[in-house]
Amino acid sequence: MKKALVLLATAVAMSGAFAQTSAPASAPTGASASASAPAAQAGHERNVEDRIAYLHSQLKITSAQEPQWNAFADVMRGNGQTMGQLFQQRRAATNVSALDDMTQYATIAQAHADGMKKLVDAFGPLYNSFSPEQKKLADATFHQGGPEGGRHHGKGGGKKAPASE
Known part of the structure; x- marks a missing residue:
């Protein structure tokens, strides 16, 4: 179950943005857990922003494409925050039953599906504005790395796609 959760997080994570969110075997509790939450959140936000910057550069976004890009990037940020x-919440939950665990997982899976739908809807207008060269770059980048560019399905272990292909 934990491996499936990590794979799901990787798919949503924009190249590992949620790698730190999988619960460790001995997760901190009490005051230490709440003290580490702001640091983890800051690291998570930095990873999302790093992924957005990487894709902006990789896809060679033009100034004319910035409105569509910004809409896409905002969806990435919103999905990351969700x-x-x-x-x-999953890490903070203690003494959960099997039913609670499965319910949390279902909530995460549904949020992932909902987020992907929003991401696809935002990416369509951006992709349609791309030049043929940009479409080739996008096709190669996203094919290698999944919808957000983060590798999953057993290929590459969460590494970013090479900067030039």
């Missing part, structure tokens, strides 16, 4: 909150 998933970050769900994983933080």
Whole structure:
């Protein structure tokens, strides 16, 4: 179950943005857990922003494409925030029953599906504005790395796609 959760997080994580959100075997509790939450959130936000910057550069976004890009990037940020909150809630939960665990997982999976739909809807207008060269770059980048560019399905272990292909 934990491996499936990590794979789901990787798919949503924009190249590992949620790698730190999978619950460790001995998760901190009490004051230490609440003290580490702001640091984890800051790291998570930095990873999302790093992924956005990487894709902006990789896809060679033009100034004319900035409005569509900004809409897409905002969806990435929103998805990241939603998933970050769900994983933080999951880490904070203690003494959960099997039913509670499965319910949390279903909530995360549904949020992932909803987020992907929003991401696809935001990416369509951006992709349609791309030049043929940009479409080739996008096709190669996203094919290698999944919808947000983070590798999953057993290929590459969460590494970013090479900067030039």
